[in-house]
Amino acid sequence: MTRKFFLPLVFCSVALAQTSTPAPPAGAPVSARALQIHNSAIIVDTHADTPQRFLDEGFDIGSTDPNDIGHVTLDKAKRGNMGAEFFSIWVEPLSNQGHYAQHTFDLVDSVYEQAARHPDRMMMAFSVADIERAHREHKLAALMGIEGGHSIENDIRLLRDYYRLGVRYMTLSWSNTNEWADSSGDIDDPKVQHHNGLTDFGKQVVLEMNRMGMMVDISHVSDKTFWDTIATTKAPVIASHSSARALVDAPRNMTDDMLRAVTKNGGVVQVNFFNGFDDEDFRKAMVAQKKDQDAVMKEYVEKRKAEGKTVTYVDLDRIEHVAKVAGVDHVGLGSDFDGVSGATPQGINSAADLPKITQALLDGGYSAADIKKILGGNLLRVFGEVEKVSREMQAGTSH
Numbered sequence: 001m002t003r004k005f006f007l008p009l010v011f012c013s014v015a016l017a018q019t020s021t022p023a024p025p026a027g028a029p030v031s032a033r034a035l036q037i038h039n040s041a042i043i044v045d046t047h048a049d050t051p052q053r054f055l056d057e058g059f060d061i062g063s064t065d066p067n068d069i070g071h072v073t074l075d076k077a078k079r080g081n082m083g084a085e086f087f088s089i090w091v092e093p094l095s096n097q098g099h100y101a102q103h104t105f106d107l108v109d110s111v112y113e114q115a116a117r118h119p120d121r122m123m124m125a126f127s128v129a130d131i132e133r134a135h136r137e138h139k140l141a142a143l144m145g146i147e148g149g150h151s152i153e154n155d156i157r158l159l160r161d162y163y164r165l166g167v168r169y170m171t172l173s174w175s176n177t178n179e180w181a182d183s184s185g186d187i188d189d190p191k192v193q194h195h196n197g198l199t200d201f202g203k204q205v206v207l208e209m210n211r212m213g214m215m216v217d218i219s220h221v222s223d224k225t226f227w228d229t230i231a232t233t234k235a236p237v238i239a240s241h242s243s244a245r246a247l248v249d250a251p252r253n254m255t256d257d258m259l260r261a262v263t264k265n266g267g268v269v270q271v272n273f274f275n276g277f278d279d280e281d282f283r284k285a286m287v288a289q290k291k292d293q294d295a296v297m298k299e300y301v302e303k304r305k306a307e308g309k310t311v312t313y314v315d316l317d318r319i320e321h322v323a324k325v326a327g328v329d330h331v332g333l334g335s336d337f338d339g340v341s342g343a344t345p346q347g348i349n350s351a352a353d354l355p356k357i358t359q360a361l362l363d364g365g366y367s368a369a370d371i372k373k374i375l376g377g378n379l380l381r382v383f384g385e386v387e388k389v390s391r392e393m394q395a396g397t398s399h
């Protein structure tokens with residue numbers, strides 16, 4: 001999730017603007033060739049903030065309400081051929097102080113409850129094999145990733161409990177530095193006590209995740225935490241929703257050196273769909289007006305529209321940059337659906353629009369095989385490798 005604290009206001013204002021002026025389709029309509037590739041792929045998205053809607057709004061993922069502004073429903077997922085979604089278990093660190101675990105459990109429960117309500121179209125999934133089975137059964141595979149290491153309350157046993165409940169990745173920090181991992185979000189704040197990356201306990205957390213088979217997610221962490229993690233982990237890492245700093249100079253984005261390190265590590269960078277990470281002007285406006293970000297967001301979207309420009313992300317800059325620097329085997333999709341405050345690129349209004357990404361990749365000259373890797377194959381490879389390292393560590397055969 002990105003800047004969740006101003007979500008409701010902006011989400012509504014932008015959504016209203018969008019419904020009153022229907023967005024033109026981004027680029028050409030999806031061709032038969034693109035659809036054929038798209039529909040034969042197992043598509044995996046690694047970051048959607050929908051659980052907050054389940055819990056806070058009582059939102060039903062089976063909703064077919066045409067006025068609903070959400071990005072992820074079973075219907076939209078089906079139309080976009082979404083195979084697997086990692087639902088984000090994100091505990092806001094200030095308002096939940098003192099009960100991080102409780103809120104983590106509540107969010108986990110909310111995902112299970114949705115799956116129980118729609119057993120014909122959705123199933124809980126905990127492995128690569130589960131994702132493949134869901135694909136064969138034409139169901140959405142629902143997985144879970146914890147966003148922010150503060151959820152474990154500095155307790156390795158809670159970490160293990162989360163694994164047992166089905167959590168298959170954890171972002172070591174969200175925008176807040178916790179007691180064992182520095183975050184990019186507050187790394188310049190002198191009031192926050194930092195650790196120069198990962199503490200010894202933080203390294204122990206990474207190794208325990210390796211041992212259990214929980215993917216280590218480096219989105220949001222500080223640069224030093226990233227490098228400490230790369231030096232510690234025995235399994236490939238993921239960035240569940242990140243972008244490239246070469247395009248937008250935000251601390252949360254990854255430098256080219258970091259992208260290359262993920263290549264060497266065998267991991268994957270799942271590219272974030274959020275415009276703010278892709279547009280330097282927008283980022284500067286956000287930084288300058290921290291207190292009034294909803295207004296900035298609205299103004300940005302309106303300005304782009306007045307200029308006749310789309311609020312882009314189907315222009316593929318980000319995916320292409322990561323593919324160029326890290327390699328096509330190390331890039332994927334981390335949408336940040338339902339967490340980007342209505343600031344998705346024009347033409348991508350929900351999971352139903354995912355075929356447009358395939359069309360854009362095809363237009364960009366990518367082969368069908370490479371497109372399938374980007375859409376989910378790379379993440380499945382990394383997840384499979386993480387499972388393998390886990391088996392080796394548990395058997396005591398790891399190097």
Ligand SMILES: [Zn+2]
Pocket residue numbers: 001002147220241
């Ligand atoms: Zn996030």
